[in-house]
Amino acid sequence: MRAMTADDARSVLFRALVAGGSLDDLVRDPDDVSKVALRMRPLRARTSIEVASFAVNGDRVDVTARSGDDEWRVVFASADGARVDWLEVFHRPPAFSGVTGGLALVVNGPSSAGKSSVLREVRAHSAIPWVVFDEPMFGLVDVEYLIWRDRAEVLHRGFLDGMGALALAGNCVATSAGGHPQSWFDAAFAGVPTLRVGLDCNSVELARRERGRRDVPGGWAHASLTVHEGWQYHLRFDTAVTDAAQIATQALEVLSDWSP
Secondary structure (H helix, E strand, O other), rough: OOOHHHHHHHHHHHHHHHOOOOOOOOOOOOOHHHHHHHHHHHHHHHOOOOOEEEEOOOOEEEEEEEEEEEHHHHHHEEOOOOOOOOOEEOOOOOOOOOOOOEEEEEOOOOOOOOOHHHHHHHHHHHOOOOEEEEOOOOOOOHHHHHOOOHHHHHHHHHHHHHHHHHHHHOOOEEEEEEOOOOOHHHHHOOOOOOEEEEOOOOOHHHHHHEEEEEOOOOOHHHHOOOOOOOOOOEEEEEOOOOOHHHHHHHHHHHHHHHHO
């Protein structure tokens, strides 16, 4: 009889993950059991799962699983072939043929006002895909040109022009303003229906939020209180009283009325 290989063990582990039994002995960290159960719930609810592909690269395992018209990519790691170290599940989405003319959403507000949270909620609540730029840049560039933006204006205008081209190709693009003037976005997204959302928050709450972050310098929130100068908005919210999910929902409702 052929001895079970490491790949065989991981295949058995996947089948155990799909089965409806307890996951307590299949997940290395007990604190991760509930997360794995939630991510695997759609597969575990099916009576039969077809494994369309199975690939192992060291500890990493990639599985394409199907049931009826549904397809998932399950990616997990297992150092010993008996327990999961981490796991992610991706469901094959419906086809997206684009939005005629594209759509754009620009969120502006001082540091710690909640721009990133609103952008996350837009992705989470929309039925169609959004390309989100937490900062109005992409790719890799020497960080000095991100700190001292005045040293390469052409670079930052180019970032926005690239986002505009992405939207004009029929995509939905959302970004924070990143301290740039409205005129730059008006030029980059010319011809694209663009919703501008302003976020406000009182200075005491901004300072409290800033103290809980390690990704921004101290005092940045106070220094950015003038970011609204020269801007005009379609929607404006006080994030001390309106949460990110509510803001995203209202923004998406307006944008849905704008799309052809």
